Amino acid sequence: MTPTERRASQGLAFIFALRMLGLFLVLPVFALEAQKYPGGDNPALVGLAMGLYGLTQAVLQLPFGMASDRFGRKRVIVIGLLVFVLGSLLAAWATSLQGLALGRALQGAGAVSAAVTALLADLTRDQVRTKGMALIGMSIGLMFAVALVLAPWLTALVGLPGLFYVTALLALGGIAAVCWWVPAEPPRHAHTASSRARFADVLADAQLLRLNAGVFVLHAVQMAMWVALPAWLVLAGLARADHWQVYLPAVVLSFGVMGALLFPMERRGQLRTALRGAVALLALVQAGFLWVAYLDPNSLSLAPLVWLLLLFFCAFNCLEASLPSLVSRLAPITARGAALGVFNTCQSLGLFAGGALGGLLLKQAGPQGLFWATLLLSGLWLALMWGVRPTASAHPSAAR
Known part of the structure; x- marks a missing residue:
């Protein structure tokens, strides 16, 4: 890899890592902690609150990817991460399971995976691109394992609302990486x-x-x-x-x-x-x-x-x-x-x-x-x- 390719791969993998750590921290403890909210005794609602993230991700990946083709990758990534921050804050402020579900849905609406991988493809040559994609995959796998270790300890310390505040801070760190670490994107076609x-x-x-x-x-x-x-x-x-x-x-x-x-x-x-x-x-x-x-x-x-x-x-x-x-x-x-x-x-x-x-x-x-x-x-x-x-x-x- 050239220095620019290394910087792009490391920066975008770091963005993925911060975002995925924020998501994974919640998953191991969500079902148990959600029982403390009004409506949390309904397993169907708890499952819906967990799953809404994936559903809004699925719906909005394509629009975000297409928008990045038209308006630029970095701009779309920053907007998506800001949406994720808002969803995290909404979940942290929630006082009911319905509020948690709405926050999770808004988190998923920040569907930037396509834009991030497209930017990596723009900034790397074909013969080294799999290495860049592998760094992103490695960051996801590591964050999953790290979250399994940290989630119970952090939940005992700050509770579920505190975890959502942590996810918001991690997403803000991702925005900083987009703006000041990842190299400039090539001119749009x-x-x-x-x-x-x-x-x-x-x-x-x-x-x-x-x-x-x-x-x-x-x-x-x-x-x-x-x-x-x-x-x-x-x-x-x-x-x-x-x-x-x-x-x-x-x-x-x-x-x-x-x-x-x-x-x-x-x-x-x-x-x-x-x-x-x-x-x-x-x-x-x-x-x-x-x-x-x-x-x-x-x-x-x-x-x-x-x-x-x-x-x-x-x-x-x-x-x-x-x-x-x-x-x-x-x-x-x-x-x-x-x-x-x-x-x-x-x-x-x-x-x-x-x-x-x-x-x-x-x-x-x-x-x-x-x-x-x-x-x-x-x-x-x-x-x-x-x-x-x-x-x-x-x-x-x-x-x-």
């Missing part, structure tokens, strides 16, 4: 009729559709897995407060595996092969969890769960880095934000669907039915990946 026509092409592009379907499956599988995994870890003898002792080492070790395998394969022009291998590994992990689901719950061992989680994070982090990189290469430059907006919308919908359907499957069909479904989804995605062509044949206007 004219938003002409031809660029709007290219956006229609984005929606019909078979290669991009495969990648969009893939990110939906990846995050649906991830959320569905976590409906069952925490209870399994407890049955295996690991207290809920100690789950980070499994998650954090697995995430960190997976970064080393990704650096040793993914980046060298990308330099050799084998990114498509690496992508297929990661999807195959994801399917293999789901088969492993399906095997665990048929074991006697009273005799669960921690070791197979730890190994399967390590392999899952290896696959997940490789896919988190390579999928948006491929989307940015295949999309026309004038519709790059829109293409990444569609991609991030599918990602958010996957999170929403995985959580909702995972809970339903666990209730109706048990863990066996849940992991049969995740295995089937992973297998279908692997079949779809055989139609993804090499990135060298991407749209010529996407090349740098």
Whole structure:
């Protein structure tokens, strides 16, 4: 990477890290703390208050991405982070569960993921872009593990309203990074009729559709897995407060595996092969969890769960880095934000669907039915990946 590319990648990863830490800090404690608010005795309302964030994210990723194509990436990112700050403050001031739900919805309305990844694509060359995307993926994974450690301690110290004040401060730190750390964005391309026509092409592009379907499956599988995994870890003898002792080492070790395998394969022009291998590994992990689901719950061992989680994070982090990189290469430059907006919308919908359907499957069909479904989804995605062509044949206007 050039110095400018390193600065752009580190700055944008830092923005993602601050924002995601703010979100993840709330998740481990929200369901318990929400019971202290009027209406908190209704599990359906508590679930809605948690899930509204993902729903508004899904709805607004595409408009924010398209706006960044027209008005500039940095301007849209700052506006989105300000919306997130307002949502955090509204949740901190809430005196009822309905107020919490409204604050969460407004937090999700600051849907800047597409604009951030589009700016990273603008500021990096194709051959190093996956490294930049990997830094963002690593920041998300690390913040998830850090939040699991910090959330109970911070909640005991400042309560749920205090956590939302912390998320607001973290988002303000992200705005400062956009303004003073991230390099200036390149000149915008004219938003002409031809660029709007290219956006229609984005929606019909078979290669991009495969990648969009893939990110939906990846995050649906991830959320569905976590409906069952925490209870399994407890049955295996690991207290809920100690789950980070499994998650954090697995995430960190997976970064080393990704650096040793993914980046060298990308330099050799084998990114498509690496992508297929990661999807195959994801399917293999789901088969492993399906095997665990048929074991006697009273005799669960921690070791197979730890190994399967390590392999899952290896696959997940490789896919988190390579999928948006491929989307940015295949999309026309004038519709790059829109293409990444569609991609991030599918990602958010996957999170929403995985959580909702995972809970339903666990209730109706048990863990066996849940992991049969995740295995089937992973297998279908692997079949779809055989139609993804090499990135060298991407749209010529996407090349740098």
